[in-house]
Structures are given as C-alpha cells and as structure tokens.
Amino acid sequence: MSAQPGRGQQVGARGMNRNSVLQRWPLVGREAELKYFDEVLPEPRSAGFLVFGPAGVGKSRLAEECLDRAVALGYRAGRAVATAAAASVPLGAIAHLLPDGADLSDPVSGFASVARLLSRPGVARPRMVILVDDVHLLDATSAMLLRQLMDAGVIFLLGTVRSGESQALAVAALGHGDAVQQVDLAGFGREQVVMVLEQVLEGPVGRSAVNHLLTTSGGNPLYLRELVVGAVTAGVLTCDGEIWDMTADRLPGTRRLTDLIRSRLSVAPLAGRQVLDLLSLCEPLSLSHLERDAEPHVLSRLEQSGLIVVVQEERRSAVRLAHPLYGEVLRADMTAQCRRDTLLRQVRLLKESGARRREDAVHLAAYKLAATGTANPALLVRAAVLAAHAREYPRALGLLRAIPQEHRGFQTQLLLGKTLYEAGDFQQAEDELSQADDMATTEQEVLSALQVRTQNLMWGLGAPYAKVLDVIESARCRVTSPLGLRVLLVNEAAAALTVGEVRHSLALSADLELEGVHAPDAQTWLWAAMTRSMALAVTGRGEEAEGWIRRAIAFSSAAGETHSTATHEVVHGAVLALALAESGRLAEAQEVGERAFAGLTDASATADRRLLAFYLARGAWAAGHPAQARRWFAEVARASRPHTPVVLSMALAGLAAAAALQGDCEAAEAALAERGRLPAAGFFPEERLGEAWLYVARGELTRSRAVLTAAAREAFERGETASEAILLTDLVRLGEAGEAARRLTEIAAECTGRFHRARADLAVAWAAHDPDGLLGAADALEAMGADLLAAEAASTAASILRAAGQTRPANAAAVRAEDLTARCEGARTPALMAREAVVRLTGREREIALLASRGMLSKDIAAALTISIRTVDNHLQRIYHKLGISTRKELADRLLP
Known part of the structure; x- marks a missing residue:
C-alpha cells in the first residue's frame, strides 16, 4: 500500500492520466x-x-x-x-x-x-x-x-x-x-472487474465504484477501459490515500468510447434509430407497445444486430437497449425538440391505454416533467411514493423537488426528508425533516417525523446525544398515548446506544416482548429488537444478541413487504454479523456480512451500507486479517466524509490499527492525524486500538500498554464489555497477561460465549507460561476463525517448549504457528517475532531490542523509555549475549519479519 498517494490527495497528484492508465491496462481474466x-x-x-x-x-x-x-x-x-x-x-x-x-x-x-x-x-x-x-x-x-x-x-x-x-x-x-x-469470450464478471481495476489503479477500489463501473460497462472490457480512463482523467475516480472511489454519480467516459458506440449504433436503419431513441428515454417498453410504431422486421434486425434485447418480465415481453451506454450516447445526440415530442407521445399513449400498471404513474410524471418541466402535483406525489418504494432515490428526489412548495403537505415533506436520508444527503435531510416536524399536527405525524429524524441524526450525521435528546423531548410534549410514549423510549434507547450509554439503552428496552406478534406496533418492535441486539453484543452477550436479531429477521420476513422499508434487510445482516462475531463465530459472521453486502445495489441506503461495512471491518480485525479490515475501514471512512464525524473517527481508528498491524506506520499516522482534526464527537474505548498498535509498530510497547490499560478501564466503567475484552486481550499479547487474565476470567464467568472463554484461557496460559494451555487455546481460537490469536498462541508455545529443550513438540508448534500466520495477511506482532528471542528476553529487554532493531539510537531509546543511556547500553549487551549476536543489524535480522 506504500505506493498509494497521501490521504486527501486527488488522482492527479499521482500523475495518473489517460496514457498511464492505458499503459497499466493488463490482459486479465483470460x-x-x-x-x-x-x-x-x-x-x-x-x-x-x-x-x-x-x-x-x-x-x-x-x-x-x-x-x-x-x-x-x-x-x-x-x-x-x-x-x-x-x-x-x-x-x-x-x-x-x-x-x-x-x-x-x-x-x-x-x-x-x-x-x-x-x-x-x-x-x-x-x-x-x-x-x-x-x-x-x-x-x-x-x-x-x-x-x-x-x-x-x-x-x-x-x-x-x-x-x-x-x-x-x-x-x-x-x-x-x-x-x-x-x-x-464473454464479458467480465465482478471478480474480473475488481482484478483489472486494482491492477491498473495499484490499490483497492470501493465496492460502490466497482458496482457502478460493472453496471455501466456491462462487463465489456473495452468499454470498461474507456470509462476508467475518462473517470481518472476527469477526477471522478480518485484515491483518498487508502481506497479508490467515485466522487460523482455519472461516469464521463471518453471521446473514443462515444465514437465506438456511435459506430455500433450506425448499423440501425432510420426506422430502427427511432426505436432506439424511444428506448433511450423510456426503456423498458413492452414488445407489444413498440410494435404499434415499428414493423416486426425492424425490431428483429435490431435484436440480431445486438442493439436491443427482449426479456421476459413477469407476464410481458419487455425490450431494452442491449447496453447501458447506448442510451447515454443516443440521448446526447438527440435534439431537444425530438426529446420533447417523443416523451409527450408516450404520455398520450399511456393515457390512452389507461395507465393501469403500478409504475405507469411514475412514467407519466417523469415523462411530463422531462418534456415540459412541470407536471400535476398530485401525480408527482404519487409517482415519488412509488419511486421511493422501489428505492429509485434519484428519480424520487427529482419528482419531489418538482412539487411546488405550496403543494407540499406533511407526508410529502416527510417523504422528501426520508428519501434524502436514504440517498446519503444527511444534512439536507435534517433540514427537510425539521420542516416536516414543524408541519406535524397529529401525534402520528409527530412520531413518523421523529423516527426518521432521529435515525438521520444518529446514523447519518452522528449528532451529539444532547441534540438527539432535544428532538425526542420536543416530541414528548406532543405525545400522550402509551404507544406513542413507547416509541419515544425506543428512540431514546437507540440514541443512548450510539453514544456508548449501553446500560441505559438496555434498561429502556428491558420489558420488550420476545416476539413481534405480541407487540402493539410491529415497526417499533423491530427497531427496538435491533437496538437491543446491538446493545447486548456491545456488552459481550453475543448469544443473546443473536437470539434477538434472529427473531427480528424472522418476524420481518413473515410480515413481508409491510415493514420492509422500516427495517432493511441489510441492517439485519449487519447486526447479525456483529452478534455472530461476538459469539466467536467469525467465519460465519463474515459470510453473513459478505452475503448481505453482495445483495446491495446503488439504491441501498448509504447509512445501512456503512453500518454493514463497519461490522465487516471489525470482524476481519477480530479474525486477524488486517488487509481485509483495512479495506473495509477505508470504505467506511470514505463514505463518512465529511458529514459523520463519529463514524469517521471510529473508521479512521480501525484503519490505523489495521495499517499498523501490517507495519505501515505512515498510513497509520496519516489516519490518526486526520482523526485528530475531527471535532470532538464522543469517545469509544475501542478507538484507542489505532494509537496502541501504532506504538507497537514503532516498538514502543510501554506506551502501547499504557494506552490499552486506560482504554480497558474506560470500557469497564461504561459497561462495554466486548471492547474491554478486546483491549485486555491485546495487553496479554504485549506481555501483560497477569492482571488481564484475572479480569478476562471474570468476563468469561459473567458472559456466556466461547470467545470469552477462549480469551480467558489464552490469558491464563500466557501468564503461566503453559505451552499445553496455549496450544489448547490455539485450538479453540482457530476453530472460531481467530487466526492471528491462534498463531500467536502457537508461536508462544513453540518458544516455551524450545526453551525447555522439548525440540520435537516445539517444532510441531512452530509449524502450526507458521501455517496460521500465513492466513493473517502479513500481520506483524511481537508474539510472532523470532520464537526463541521472545521467550529468552525479559519484557524490558524485548522492548529495547525492538526499538534498536528499528534503527533508534541509544539516546533516543533512553528518552522514549525515560531511562538512562547507560541502562540502554547495558540491556543491549545482555540482549546480544542471549541471542548470540554482536550488532544491531543482526538484531534487526533476528527480530523483524
């Protein structure tokens, strides 16, 4: 990753232009x-x-x-x-x-x-x-x-x-x-697109950018290349220092691409060109509809030429352009008068046919608006509702914004705010939802606005707890029914969870019904169940968390479309992935999360996408896969700029930790520096992992342990047991197993779950220098998918066994450690250093050895550890004697991966 640009640099800073992209374009997938x-x-x-x-x-x-x-x-x-x-x-x-x-x-x-x-x-x-x-x-x-x-x-x-x-x-x-x-030869699939993009751009590419490029190119390698060239040249595809992603929704392409498509379209006869123009504005259209104006042989020739495709959609044959880019070129070449006439003709035909299909309202409004700039307000509202329900957010926003202000009632204003939230425009959503709240006159309207607004404040803007509470309190003055007051409590529980008030959040949902069918309001129960599941996971009760989210998923599935817009399946997938990870089922959690992410489309809500990516990143970190974690954290960070400082802060901390674990101090420092420039927006103990592991990468173990100790204490005081267990386990890995083992054993007794038990067993065995206990912990951790912890346990066991002269079992443990380490994507930790060195050096000697191996002078080591230069030199002489070496270069060769 060292070849990537610094954070915030645009693509031009790398000298990436059309020629450099073309030169890098490989022959892949063949x-x-x-x-x-x-x-x-x-x-x-x-x-x-x-x-x-x-x-x-x-x-x-x-x-x-x-x-x-x-x-x-x-x-x-x-x-x-x-x-x-x-x-x-x-x-x-x-x-x-x-x-x-x-x-x-x-x-x-x-x-x-x-x-x-x-x-x-x-x-x-x-x-x-x-x-x-x-x-x-x-x-x-x-x-x-x-x-x-x-x-x-x-x-x-x-x-x-x-x-x-x-x-x-x-x-x-x-x-x-x-x-x-x-x-x-067929077109590229997703894996091939990812492969070629990452080879050409020399770094990871965001999944939304991959999806956009794959969809727009249709998998055509030539079109894909020209789209990438155009996007890079125009600065639409850029890198923030970690990941490449889109800065705009539209891909500019190139003149060559346009010429290629024009040449491809030129084979159509005049009558065929009229059909293509119509489809570019109105696709898909039914085959029977097109046959009113075009002779069958014209449509047949277009299909044989590969310009249109006929597909079966439910009970009708629908016709589409054969490639997404054809429409862009056709529309660009169309005169304004031709566009207007074509659209108005379709409006007349739809009205004559009765406009009986559900989507016909959307088409009528969209065609009329595009042709004339205006449309009937009632028709615009109806079309916007249908478009939003289908998650066609850009179209829904276009329809809603076309409604004159004097025709916007509460429902229209609320729909506008909610659609902006789903589309990821969180600040504008807050402005519109605030207006909707002012327009609310009934209790139901107050609650409807409150639910969307608090979600936007929490998951979109990451607003301070006090701000969310003010909104809830404002609604409380206008809500009197028991059901309405219950909705307020659920909103407060969700808000408390987002700022770390976990105990308060659980208390507010303590009397929640076990099943949604027994709840007075299904939508409120679903949100409460999801919130309770997340809070339980944060407190280390993964099995209970899994039970709640699985009940929510089952109820939502049984309810069908009635409540689908209230609780998106992607959120359920994210929370289930969190619960499974906390239960120690890391591989299953990753599978659930990846499957949910694979089902995302460009229309999926931005906040939901970000939540899922964050839990995937966290799960990858727990598994000891820093490259995967870094990539996911980078996606979350990119999606959180600039409006969501709370989520951005957490993502940058995770990114720094993952980069440091790979030995990339420069990237870790850049991430932490950006995090330091963010406005204060709350504190989550787990965020200190980035700082702690950067110290480890620099060899400053004492400072790392101090950071982890303080963060673990904070997590204990807040009741965030899951974070506390992670922080304490890292203290064990850095040589402070004694005190951490006691608390991890207490956590294992308080919270059921094999992950807690395995962490406690690891700490106890590490503290006791018990190789059999370490190998047993390695067995349990490997079975969960915690590869790095298992590798460190096996590596430490090998060192202890070798020091005791038990060569054969030591070699077996070392081979196992090597196998596990190979899965950990280049992770570098003190426990994976040269095995004999780890066990033969004291904690202070190991710390000095690490600093010296990284080129630090004795005076700088003394200053970092607040000891004398003479003490450092004495320690170094003992280190050289123990390891049978005589120079710092040999020390570096011995200790560094």
Missing part, C-alpha cells in the same frame, strides 16, 4: 484461454485457434497476446485484418502475406507454390502463425487458400470472429474439424 492456446499451438495435429465474442470483449487483444507468445517461442508470424471493403477483392485481406513469386493464376499450382515458399522444413518451428482479425469478413478465395495451407501443415491460423457470425462462409470453411480449436 488466463484460461491463454493456457489453452499454449497447449494447442505446439500440437502437430492442431491447425488453428479461433476466438469468438461480441465487439469490445477483447478478442483482438487476446489474439495479439497469443501471437506474441508464438513469436517468443520462435514461430514466424503474420497479421491480417479482414474488412468488408477488402472482401470484394479476391485475396484482398491477405495479399501482403503471400511470398514474392507466388503465381495464383492457376489455383492448383499456385497453392503448391505458396506452400513451398512459406514452408521452412528442417527447422524447429516450421509452421507460420497467421493472425486474421474478423475472419467472418474474409473473401472466399482467401478462406480457401488459408484452409489449404492449414491442412498441409504450412500455417497455424489464429483468428477472431464476432459473435453471431459463425455461419459466415469463411468461418465455416476455416473453423470446421477437430484440428481447429474454438473459444468463446
């Missing part, structure tokens, strides 16, 4: 095809290798790479490009490949002459490899000659064929028989 070619080429019975695929999928790029490989192996090479113009001239495409002196006036003798002149008998690579791009456009004479040369073993044909052209005469002639191998 490894299987290249391997297949490598196997086919030297086989004497193989005569050719044809690559099929749609335009832009990378056929020519793959064929060129294959040809380069052939040349590297010593084959002679030739290239030809078949075109429609050359096809009108016999041998027009390959004439330049024919040897001088070849006379083709007589086909029989001419072939023999060409074969003789091209042959190189007696050499290691007698065949010539000829690449022909667009084989389907070859003339018949060229195809016949090439086939004869292939059958005679004179040439090996490497060719590309556009999808849908397999019946062309040239393809049939050159591709038949077992001697010619064929491969089909």
Whole structure:
C-alpha cells in the first residue's frame, strides 16, 4: 500500500492520466484461454485457434497476446485484418502475406507454390502463425487458400470472429474439424472487474465504484477501459490515500468510447434509430407497445444486430437497449425538440391505454416533467411514493423537488426528508425533516417525523446525544398515548446506544416482548429488537444478541413487504454479523456480512451500507486479517466524509490499527492525524486500538500498554464489555497477561460465549507460561476463525517448549504457528517475532531490542523509555549475549519479519 498517494490527495497528484492508465491496462481474466492456446499451438495435429465474442470483449487483444507468445517461442508470424471493403477483392485481406513469386493464376499450382515458399522444413518451428482479425469478413478465395495451407501443415491460423457470425462462409470453411480449436469470450464478471481495476489503479477500489463501473460497462472490457480512463482523467475516480472511489454519480467516459458506440449504433436503419431513441428515454417498453410504431422486421434486425434485447418480465415481453451506454450516447445526440415530442407521445399513449400498471404513474410524471418541466402535483406525489418504494432515490428526489412548495403537505415533506436520508444527503435531510416536524399536527405525524429524524441524526450525521435528546423531548410534549410514549423510549434507547450509554439503552428496552406478534406496533418492535441486539453484543452477550436479531429477521420476513422499508434487510445482516462475531463465530459472521453486502445495489441506503461495512471491518480485525479490515475501514471512512464525524473517527481508528498491524506506520499516522482534526464527537474505548498498535509498530510497547490499560478501564466503567475484552486481550499479547487474565476470567464467568472463554484461557496460559494451555487455546481460537490469536498462541508455545529443550513438540508448534500466520495477511506482532528471542528476553529487554532493531539510537531509546543511556547500553549487551549476536543489524535480522 506504500505506493498509494497521501490521504486527501486527488488522482492527479499521482500523475495518473489517460496514457498511464492505458499503459497499466493488463490482459486479465483470460488466463484460461491463454493456457489453452499454449497447449494447442505446439500440437502437430492442431491447425488453428479461433476466438469468438461480441465487439469490445477483447478478442483482438487476446489474439495479439497469443501471437506474441508464438513469436517468443520462435514461430514466424503474420497479421491480417479482414474488412468488408477488402472482401470484394479476391485475396484482398491477405495479399501482403503471400511470398514474392507466388503465381495464383492457376489455383492448383499456385497453392503448391505458396506452400513451398512459406514452408521452412528442417527447422524447429516450421509452421507460420497467421493472425486474421474478423475472419467472418474474409473473401472466399482467401478462406480457401488459408484452409489449404492449414491442412498441409504450412500455417497455424489464429483468428477472431464476432459473435453471431459463425455461419459466415469463411468461418465455416476455416473453423470446421477437430484440428481447429474454438473459444468463446464473454464479458467480465465482478471478480474480473475488481482484478483489472486494482491492477491498473495499484490499490483497492470501493465496492460502490466497482458496482457502478460493472453496471455501466456491462462487463465489456473495452468499454470498461474507456470509462476508467475518462473517470481518472476527469477526477471522478480518485484515491483518498487508502481506497479508490467515485466522487460523482455519472461516469464521463471518453471521446473514443462515444465514437465506438456511435459506430455500433450506425448499423440501425432510420426506422430502427427511432426505436432506439424511444428506448433511450423510456426503456423498458413492452414488445407489444413498440410494435404499434415499428414493423416486426425492424425490431428483429435490431435484436440480431445486438442493439436491443427482449426479456421476459413477469407476464410481458419487455425490450431494452442491449447496453447501458447506448442510451447515454443516443440521448446526447438527440435534439431537444425530438426529446420533447417523443416523451409527450408516450404520455398520450399511456393515457390512452389507461395507465393501469403500478409504475405507469411514475412514467407519466417523469415523462411530463422531462418534456415540459412541470407536471400535476398530485401525480408527482404519487409517482415519488412509488419511486421511493422501489428505492429509485434519484428519480424520487427529482419528482419531489418538482412539487411546488405550496403543494407540499406533511407526508410529502416527510417523504422528501426520508428519501434524502436514504440517498446519503444527511444534512439536507435534517433540514427537510425539521420542516416536516414543524408541519406535524397529529401525534402520528409527530412520531413518523421523529423516527426518521432521529435515525438521520444518529446514523447519518452522528449528532451529539444532547441534540438527539432535544428532538425526542420536543416530541414528548406532543405525545400522550402509551404507544406513542413507547416509541419515544425506543428512540431514546437507540440514541443512548450510539453514544456508548449501553446500560441505559438496555434498561429502556428491558420489558420488550420476545416476539413481534405480541407487540402493539410491529415497526417499533423491530427497531427496538435491533437496538437491543446491538446493545447486548456491545456488552459481550453475543448469544443473546443473536437470539434477538434472529427473531427480528424472522418476524420481518413473515410480515413481508409491510415493514420492509422500516427495517432493511441489510441492517439485519449487519447486526447479525456483529452478534455472530461476538459469539466467536467469525467465519460465519463474515459470510453473513459478505452475503448481505453482495445483495446491495446503488439504491441501498448509504447509512445501512456503512453500518454493514463497519461490522465487516471489525470482524476481519477480530479474525486477524488486517488487509481485509483495512479495506473495509477505508470504505467506511470514505463514505463518512465529511458529514459523520463519529463514524469517521471510529473508521479512521480501525484503519490505523489495521495499517499498523501490517507495519505501515505512515498510513497509520496519516489516519490518526486526520482523526485528530475531527471535532470532538464522543469517545469509544475501542478507538484507542489505532494509537496502541501504532506504538507497537514503532516498538514502543510501554506506551502501547499504557494506552490499552486506560482504554480497558474506560470500557469497564461504561459497561462495554466486548471492547474491554478486546483491549485486555491485546495487553496479554504485549506481555501483560497477569492482571488481564484475572479480569478476562471474570468476563468469561459473567458472559456466556466461547470467545470469552477462549480469551480467558489464552490469558491464563500466557501468564503461566503453559505451552499445553496455549496450544489448547490455539485450538479453540482457530476453530472460531481467530487466526492471528491462534498463531500467536502457537508461536508462544513453540518458544516455551524450545526453551525447555522439548525440540520435537516445539517444532510441531512452530509449524502450526507458521501455517496460521500465513492466513493473517502479513500481520506483524511481537508474539510472532523470532520464537526463541521472545521467550529468552525479559519484557524490558524485548522492548529495547525492538526499538534498536528499528534503527533508534541509544539516546533516543533512553528518552522514549525515560531511562538512562547507560541502562540502554547495558540491556543491549545482555540482549546480544542471549541471542548470540554482536550488532544491531543482526538484531534487526533476528527480530523483524
């Protein structure tokens, strides 16, 4: 990660431009095809290798790479490009490949002459490899000659064929028989897109950016490349020092991309172009609707040309443009008058047909608004409700903002605020929700505004507790019913949880019904159950937390769509991942979280996405996978700037800890420096991990232990037992097992759960220098997925066993430690240092050894540890003697990974 730019730098600071992106663009995702070619080429019975695929999928790029490989192996090479113009001239495409002196006036003798002149008998690579791009456009004479040369073993044909052209005469002639191998190239899937982006950009890419690029490019490698080039050049795709992500919703592309698409669209006849224009504005449209204006043969030709696709949607056949980018180019080329006329015609047709489908209201309002700039307010409201329900937030916002202020009632104002919250515009959402609160006249309206507003303040803006309480108290003056007062308590419980008032949060939900079916209000129960689950997890009661969130998920599922907008499935996935992680089921937690994240779309609420990413990051940290944790924390940090300081502070602390665990002090320092510039917005003890592990990475173990001790004490006082257990376990790992073991044993007795038990057993064994206990703890931790803790336990056991002269069990423990460490993504901890050194040095000697191994002078070590220079030098002499070395360089070689 050291190659990444500093935090906050834009892409231009790296010198990344169009040329540098193009130079870095690799041939990825085609490894299987290249391997297949490598196997086919030297086989004497193989005569050719044809690559099929749609335009832009990378056929020519793959064929060129294959040809380069052939040349590297010593084959002679030739290239030809078949075109429609050359096809009108016999041998027009390959004439330049024919040897001088070849006379083709007589086909029989001419072939023999060409074969003789091209042959190189007696050499290691007698065949010539000829690449022909667009084989389907070859003339018949060229195809016949090439086939004869292939059958005679004179040439090996490497060719590309556009999808849908397999019946062309040239393809049939050159591709038949077992001697010619064929491969089909498809567009990139998600994994291939991630691979190519991270190779080109030399760093991780945010999942929202990946999704956007994959959706917009349709997986077409050529389009993807031009989109990345355009986004980088325009500063739309940037890196904040940790992760690349989008700074705007729209990808600019490039002039070359636009020209490519225009060329692709140019094959459509005039009548077909009208259909394409219509679809660019109104897709999808039913096939029966299009057939009113377009002849069936026109639609058939468009489909055969790959410009439109017909898909089955429920009980109707729907027609869409074949690629998302076609619509952008078509709309850009359309005149304003054409756009207006097309949209108004669709409005008339929809009205004439009765506009009976649910989405027709959205279409009527959107078409009218786009065509004229105005629409009936009631229609706009109805359309906005439907668009918001479908999570089409940009469209819903456009419809809502078009409603004149004098026509906005409470429900419209509330919907605007809620949609802004879901879209991630939290400050504007607060402004609109505040207005909605002022407009509320009934208790139900007050409560409706309160629920959305408090969610936005807590999860969106990360507002101070006092601010949230003020909003709740304001509502309390206008709420009198028992059910309404219950809603206020649930809101207060959620607010208390977000600022660390965990005991208060649990007290407020202590009488919550076990099942939602027994609750007076389902939506309130769901929110309360989710809040209680999170609070239980924070207090270290993972199994209880899992029980509550699973009941909430089951009830929400049984309720169907009725309550789906109140409790999104992604939030349930996030809380379940948290509960499972606290229960010690780390692998299952990661699987649940990844599955929930995979189901996200660009329409998913920003706050929900961020919550899920944070718990995935935290779970990866607990598992000892710093690269995964760092990536997730970076996503959370990017999504939290600049409006959510509380979440941003937590994400930056986690990012610093993960970077420090990888030995990247520079990145950890940058993250903590940014965190230090944030406004004070509360304190969470677990955030001190970033500072503590940066000290560890610098070798300053005393300062790290002091930070962890203070943070663990704070967590104890606040009742945040889960954080306390994490902090105490880190103290154990840094040589302070005695006192920590006592408290971890108490936690294991107070809170059920195998993770607490395993941590306590680890601490007790570490304090007692008990290798069998450490290996038993390693067994338990590995079974949970806590790979790094298990590796450290096994490593420490190996050191103890070796010091006791038990070589065979020591070696077995060391091998196991190495295997576990390999899963930990380059994590660097004192317990994973040279094993014999760890056990043979005292705590003070180990600390001085670490500082010295990192190049610190004796006077600087003395100043850092507040001891004399003489004491440092005396310690160093004893360290050298114990380890059998004599220089600091040897010390660094011995201790540093």
